[in-house]
Amino acid sequence: xxLVDEFRAPGAVDALAKRIxxxxxxxxxxxxxxxxxxxxxxxxxxxxxxxxxLSLLHGPGCPVCVTPIERIDRALFIASRAEVVxxxxxxxxxxxxxxxxxxxxxxxxxxxxxxxxPLDALxxxxxxxxxxxxFFAVGFETTAPAIALAAERARQTGIExxxxxxxxxxxxxxxxxVLGDPECRVDGFLAAGHVCTIMGLEQYRPIAKKYRVPIVxxxxxxxDLLQGILLLVEQLESGRHEVxxxxxxxxxxxxxxxxxxxxxxxxxxxxxxxRGLGEIPRSGLGLRAEYRSLDADLRFPxxxxxxxxxxxxxxxxxxxxxxxxxxCPAFGSDxxxxxxxxxxxxxxxxxxxxxxxxxxxx
Amino acid sequence: MSERPRGALSCPLPxxxxxxxxxxxxxxxxxxxxxxxxxxxxxxxxxxxERHDSAVLPGSGHALAFTTxxxxxxxxFFPGGDIGSLAVFGTVNDLAMAGAEPRYLSAGFxxxxxxALDALERVVRSMASAAxxxxxxxxxxDTKVVDRGRGHGVYLNTAGVGIRPAHVDVxxxxxxxxxxxxxxxxxxxxxxxxxxxxxxxxxxxSIESDLAPLASAVSALVEAAVDLRCLRDLTRGGLGTALAExxxxxxxxxxxDESRVAVLPxxxxxxxxFGLDPLYVANEGRMVVFVAEAxxxxxxxxxxxxxxxxxxxxxxRVREPVSGPGRVTLRNDFGRSRPLPLGSGLELPRIC
Numbered sequence: 001x002x003l004v005d006e007f008r009a010p011g012a013v014d015a016l017a018k019r020i021x022x023x024x025x026x027x028x029x030x031x032x033x034x035x036x037x038x039x040x041x042x043x044x045x046x047x048x049x050x051x052x053x054l055s056l057l058h059g060p061g062c063p064v065c066v067t068p069i070e071r072i073d074r075a076l077f078i079a080s081r082a083e084v085v086x087x088x089x090x091x092x093x094x095x096x097x098x099x100x101x102x103x104x105x106x107x108x109x110x111x112x113x114x115x116x117x118p119l120d121a122l123x124x125x126x127x128x129x130x131x132x133x134x135f136f137a138v139g140f141e142t143t144a145p146a147i148a149l150a151a152e153r154a155r156q157t158g159i160e161x162x163x164x165x166x167x168x169x170x171x172x173x174x175x176x177x178v179l180g181d182p183e184c185r186v187d188g189f190l191a192a193g194h195v196c197t198i199m200g201l202e203q204y205r206p207i208a209k210k211y212r213v214p215i216v217x218x219x220x221x222x223x224d225l226l227q228g229i230l231l232l233v234e235q236l237e238s239g240r241h242e243v244x245x246x247x248x249x250x251x252x253x254x255x256x257x258x259x260x261x262x263x264x265x266x267x268x269x270x271x272x273x274x275r276g277l278g279e280i281p282r283s284g285l286g287l288r289a290e291y292r293s294l295d296a297d298l299r300f301p302x303x304x305x306x307x308x309x310x311x312x313x314x315x316x317x318x319x320x321x322x323x324x325x326x327x328c329p330a331f332g333s334d335x336x337x338x339x340x341x342x343x344x345x346x347x348x349x350x351x352x353x354x355x356x357x358x359x360x361x362x
Numbered sequence: 363m364s365e366r367p368r369g370a371l372s373c374p375l376p377x378x379x380x381x382x383x384x385x386x387x388x389x390x391x392x393x394x395x396x397x398x399x400x401x402x403x404x405x406x407x408x409x410x411x412e413r414h415d416s417a418v419l420p421g422s423g424h425a426l427a428f429t430t431x432x433x434x435x436x437x438x439f440f441p442g443g444d445i446g447s448l449a450v451f452g453t454v455n456d457l458a459m460a461g462a463e464p465r466y467l468s469a470g471f472x473x474x475x476x477x478a479l480d481a482l483e484r485v486v487r488s489m490a491s492a493a494x495x496x497x498x499x500x501x502x503x504d505t506k507v508v509d510r511g512r513g514h515g516v517y518l519n520t521a522g523v524g525i526r527p528a529h530v531d532v533x534x535x536x537x538x539x540x541x542x543x544x545x546x547x548x549x550x551x552x553x554x555x556x557x558x559x560x561x562x563x564x565x566x567x568s569i570e571s572d573l574a575p576l577a578s579a580v581s582a583l584v585e586a587a588v589d590l591r592c593l594r595d596l597t598r599g600g601l602g603t604a605l606a607e608x609x610x611x612x613x614x615x616x617x618x619d620e621s622r623v624a625v626l627p628x629x630x631x632x633x634x635x636f637g638l639d640p641l642y643v644a645n646e647g648r649m650v651v652f653v654a655e656a657x658x659x660x661x662x663x664x665x666x667x668x669x670x671x672x673x674x675x676x677x678x679r680v681r682e683p684v685s686g687p688g689r690v691t692l693r694n695d696f697g698r699s700r701p702l703p704l705g706s707g708l709e710l711p712r713i714c
Binding site for chain 2: 002008010013014039040043044045049050090091116222349356357358359
């Protein structure tokens with residue numbers, strides 16, 4: 001943990017915060033895209049170290065939060081089948097569908113298991129050949145390569161009882177959706193460092209140019225976040241709108257070519273509905289034709305009717321940076337981590353959950 | 363009764379092979395044999411106990427403390443402990459948190475048909491050595507067997523009785539503004555150790571559970587005659603949930619300095635990886651101690667002399683409540699404060 005301690009050193013944090021204070025002359029609104037960054041900002045109190053004219057908006061970068069209710073209901077429906085083992089990442093289990101969540105389904109007898117990697121789900125399929133193992137594949141470009149690896153292995157071994165319920169989403173189209181909104185208030189973006197580690201920086205250059213908005217690929221530790229904010233503010237103050245890289249210890253301009261080619265072999269870009277944002281063209285990943293035999297949507301074709309999101313939940317406005325979690329009337333009263341109305345209150349990376357955990361009165 | 367010398371675990375039945383059957387809970391011969399060849403030699407090696415439906419305990423002039431807890435941990439064996447030692451130390455610690463000296467435990471076994479008897483023997487031996495270490499006696503028990511698929515190998519319930527000296531009074535209502543807040547060691551080991559062995563999440567770690575009895579440490583505090591206000595063991599929900607509950611119950615505010623809360627580097631690393639907050643991860647051998655400010659140093663000295671609490675530290679203080687119900691705030695290294703609310707009751711590893 002010495003590596004992390006270095007990026008949490010109080011002296012370095014303080015010095016960066018002071019430098020930001022000296023650079024800022026006007027009000028700016030900065031959106032951090034990734035839920036992990038939101039969490040770190042609120043946990044460490046980074047926003048409280050900034051000049052009052054600088055506000056941080058929390059973006060749509062929590063994969064759990066943007067997975068639409070239709071996908072959750074579909075996962076619940078598949079999980080309810082007697083022969084199915086439904087595997088997913090831990091924080092998907094409490095995301096509310098239209099009637100229950102996967103944890104509730106587990107309580108009613110569904111075989112729902114938490115895994116840390118899709119390869120663990122593949123191993124379950126190998127160990128329990130009489131069961132249909134379905135991995136609920138959610139996440140951004142960061143988790144998708146591991147899913148692609150599992151898909152390639154499954155295809156190579158010809159395993160017949162493993163499939164993928166895919167709900168993958170992509171970051172750049174979400175940035176464009178936020179920027180294209182008439183209510184958009186964002187002056188600059190901290191791009192998610194881990195996504196950039198995989199995909200590189202090139203995808204962001206057309207967006208920076210088209211919307212005249214600076215974008216800085218940024219890490220997740222306090223000094224990372226403050227340095228990313230400093231780079232962004234320096235651009236804003238001098239009227240530049242470039243793509244910069246704060247997270248140089250992990251991100252290169254070209255990204256991880258091996259992971260990218262694996263993604264390209266397994267997935268194709270598809271339209272995808274986002275919770276709170278609606279359908280965004282070319283914003284998701286779906287399995288290519290060669291991998292359709294692993295597609296849980298085709299293996300279990302029948303499914304529940306599409307359901308609407310709860311009206312009181314303002315997740316969409318929160319995810320687009322138009323409202324803060326605390327501006328929602330349900331925040332902390334009708335909607336808490338124990339009884340979430342919307343996904344941002346569920347995931348440890350959700351903006352509402354971060355505010356509830358680190359900001360609300362105990 | 364068997365003619366076989368008691369105290370030896372070598373038994374006439376093929377216990378170490380074979381498995382639990384429904385007959386072992388049926389109240390007949392098989393169950394009797396299980397009790398005679400496994401439970402009694404382990405818990406009552408010198409045969410002092412009466413065989414009866416209840417244990418009748420000698421009275422005394424002190425207050426009696428009595429508690430019960432059930433144990434369903436998965437996996438049954440984890441680094442640093444198992445369900446047996448957990449069931450003993452967990453209940454011992456619940457008694458100690460009332461300021462009592464633990465004396466007697468009961469042991470209720472809910473066994474699943476098919477559970478290997480050698481695994482059961484490991485659990486029972488572990489309970490016996492845990493009871494010896496915690497200076498308690500397991501004096502009564504019960505065994506039931508459920509159908510295969512309706513249990514998880516073994517579930518355990520332990521009830522416990524302890525003696526509390528008349529002058530000891532520890533409870534949330536005694537917490538007062540100005541009190542010092544101590545914690546008995548580093549946090550999060552149990553939760554990480556268990557998670558590291560849970561199916562689907564296996565990862566390499568050398569972390570062992572902090573599972574330990576706290577009664578000696580509580581006795582040391584009582585003997586040191588410090589003005590002890592309240593004790594709470596940090597189990598599920600961790601330090602964060604324990605403090606939040608106490609702040610609510612005692613109607614006080616509590617301030618904690620994050621830099622004073624010890625977390626092992628490997629535990630911090632695992633928590634970073636899984637997106638968990640070590641302050642909300644389970645412990646099984648740690649407690650928070652509220653003591654009058656004037657006695658804080660002496661209390662720390664007393665704790666430092668006991669092996670289980672050698673890492674005790676002062677982590678914060680109690681304040682008058684600012685408004686509304688009591689709340690807990692944590693000051694981080696950057697001097698920023700954030701609230702510590704009650705935990706959600708379920709820590710789930712995050713996605714990425």
